[in-house]
Amino acid sequence: MRTVEKALRLLDFFTDKVVEIGLSDLARQSGIDKATVLRMLSDMAECGFVEQNPETKRWRLGAGVLRLARLREHAQPVTRVLTPILEKLAQETGETAHASLISGRDLANIGVVEPSRANRVYIEPGLVLPLHATASGIAVTAFSRPEQQERVLARTLTAVTGMTPTSRAALEGMVSRARDRGFAVADQTYEAEVYGIAMPIFGPDGYATGALAVAIPASRAGEDHERQIIAALETAAHAATTRLGGRPSAEHRITY
Amino acid sequence: MRTVEKALRLLDFFTDKVVEIGLSDLARQSGIDKATVLRMLSDMAECGFVEQNPETKRWRLGAGVLRLARLREHAQPVTRVLTPILEKLAQETGETAHASLISGRDLANIGVVEPSRANRVYIEPGLVLPLHATASGIAVTAFSRPEQQERVLARTLTAVTGMTPTSRAALEGMVSRARDRGFAVADQTYEAEVYGIAMPIFGPDGYATGALAVAIPASRAGEDHERQIIAALETAAHAATTRLGGRPSAEHRITY
DNA sequence: GTTCATCGGTTCATTATATACACCGACGTT
DNA sequence: AACGTCGGTGTATATAATGAACCGATGAAC
Structure with a gap:
């Protein structure tokens, strides 16, 4: 090898x-x-x-x-751009907001901002997120190039929790639903008690390069809260895309 | 290879x-x-x-x-600790301040803060500094383990400018002088018109792990200015060492 | 409109290089 | 004193890295 x-x-x-x-x-x-x-x-x-x-x-x-991170950050200041956006997102939703970028075959967490409330989701800095088991991963996959999408779907999907999609059909369903709605939802697919909502960040070519996500305790999941989060995510993701020099996909439309 | x-x-x-x-x-x-x-x-x-x-x-x-940088920064927040120290240093001296850490066989620049004045030295972010051709490198080498010191001295020393030390004797002289004085001085050894003064940052074992440095236009070099810079560097380097969990070497004493 | 140089990328026979096993002394426990 | 584990070393073997030749695409030169 x-x-x-x-x-x-x-x-x-x-x-x-x-x-x-x-x-x-x-x-x-x-x-x-x-x-x-x-x-x-x-x-x-x-x-x-x-x-x-x-x-x-x-x-x-x-x-x-x-050193390398400084170089990359100097070439394109991703962290500097995303941090204030995450802060606003966390403040508006009252929940933990985080950002991830495609890194090799997976998604790399590159920023987390926690809200001030006591009961909140903790996300490890620098975590590697599997594409098939997180809201961010689904959101990115839904707006990736067809080849990239196929690569993810063709994988052997390992279960992280009991809720992780492990069949191609299940994952395909989640991805196509995310493409239709413009955002992805993952109910405890990566960690028990954690409910995630994610929206893609687009690159200059109109394909996803990463995602913004909000993670909430599953107990707080509910329609009103979710609508509010999606609205906040929409402006946040749009700001992230444009401020990073990206162009939103024409097929990206939010529908509840 | x-x-x-x-x-x-x-x-x-x-x-x-x-x-x-x-x-x-x-x-x-x-x-x-x-x-x-x-x-x-x-x-x-x-x-x-x-x-x-x-x-x-x-x-x-x-x-x-x-991602990896975030992980390392989470384990030991080097950048977060050094940035305010560099800011103070740049403000006090009115010159460009930068920090570097040992990274493999070389020194990696991991932070730069420029003063507000117009005529200042520009240092590329993420630059790799050769140990033999910069004030920071000399300062680090002077307070490294003997084996490490020997490795540097034994290298084939490539000239970067006309002032770069290329013989073992010349480098040895600069290193031992730095050890005696507690700081290193490099007069245009890496870049023309740039004069550098550096002081080591120590690890828990009392050996250097990196350096803080001030870079000034060679035209501004002078005894008074230099004394002021060395005084500012002394408190800055001491703060950096202790705040990063290091222990200053017993042999480190500043003498003008 | 043809030529030519250069680009990113692929193929495959050759061989240089990575590998894994056995082994070392040092250290801490039992 | 016996044992297990540690970080690290030496070396024969086999695997994985290598580089020359080649491909189609692209763009500049004339």
């Missing part, structure tokens, strides 16, 4: 909670031989992607990722 | 100014065969490190780097 991809996938074992990982641990989790993992880590360390804690000998993300 | 490293080094061809690169161009610049470069880019794209502009077919940095 491809060595470069295997090496880069090692970085996905670092999460919000798992900040440092030991060599043997990483080898075990990834299923790759210890010697190989070490060589990959050393290679990535030479380039600044990871670094080794000199005391614990464990590995963590390196400063190189900060 | 190792494949993973070769692939990751491709990312270093993206800069402040070069936001997108075509396949043939990247192959030419890196000296790697076109087919190989394409495979590497495809692998990295699968992981979200790069993405292809669907119109121009050219490649750019992907959203995955934003």
Whole structure:
């Protein structure tokens, strides 16, 4: 299999909670031989992607990722543009708002703003969202290029919760419904008790490049609240698209 | 060379100014065969490190780097901590202040704040600074582990300007002088007309992990100005070290 | 309107390189 | 003292990376 991809996938074992990982641990989790993992880590360390804690000998993300993020942000200031939009969205809806962008085969969370109320949904920063199991993923897929759409539908859909769509038919239904309505809804498909509503952000070619989403406790789901969220999302997503230099799809129309 | 490293080094061809690169161009610049470069880019794209502009077919940095940067920033909020320190430093000195961290074999610029005055030094965001040719690099090297120091001294030192130290002796002199004085000075070693002064940031083990620096037009270099900058740098670097959970080296004492 | 150069991308035989097993000393527990 | 685990090393083997030749498309030159 491809060595470069295997090496880069090692970085996905670092999460919000798992900040440092030991060599043997990483080898075990990834299923790759210890010697190989070490060589990959050393290679990535030479380039600044990871670094080794000199005391614990464990590995963590390196400063190189900060540099690259600055470069990308300088080329297109996604975070700077989306943060105020997310803040407004969280404030207007009183719920947790987050933004994700297509990153490889998945969706990468690149911004979260929580409302001030106590009972709110927590979303891990830097989370990888599966395209088939989240409102954001469905929204993006619904407005992707046909080939990209087919790639997602053709996958083996792993269940994250009991509500995750696992058959092609179920997913296809959710996607086409999202395309019709202009937004996607996911009822506890990724995490129990969490209900998500998402709207796509479009690129210059009229296809989705990411999504804005609002996550609410499932107990608060209800028609009025949902309408209010969708209205807030509509202006937010439109602002995000245009301020990022995108062009909304002609087929994107919101219908409740 | 190792494949993973070769692939990751491709990312270093993206800069402040070069936001997108075509396949043939990247192959030419890196000296790697076109087919190989394409495979590497495809692998990295699968992981979200790069993405292809669907119109121009050219490649750019992907959203995955934003995600990883968020994760690292969440684990240790380097940027958030250093930005206000840099702002104060730039304001106090009236000059461009910047911060860099060790990233692989080099130093990665991760923050710049410019003063309000018109005649100021411009530093590219996300720049890679060679350890031997910048004040920051000298400052870091002077307070690194002996092995690390030796690795830098043993390198083939490429000249960036006519003032860059290219002999081991010259570099050794600058490093030991920096160790004695507690800060490093670089007079147009990296860019003509730019004079840099840098002080190390220390990690928990008492060795340097990065540096804060002030860059001034060479024409403004002078003893009074320099003294003022060093004083501002001293408090700034101390604040950076402690607020990042580091411990200053016992050997770090400022002497003019 | 033809020519030519260059683009992104593909193919496939060759071989260089990644891999995995066995092994090391160090450390902490039992 | 025996055992398990850690990070790390050496090396024969086999797999995966490589690069030259080639493709169709595009655009500039004349």
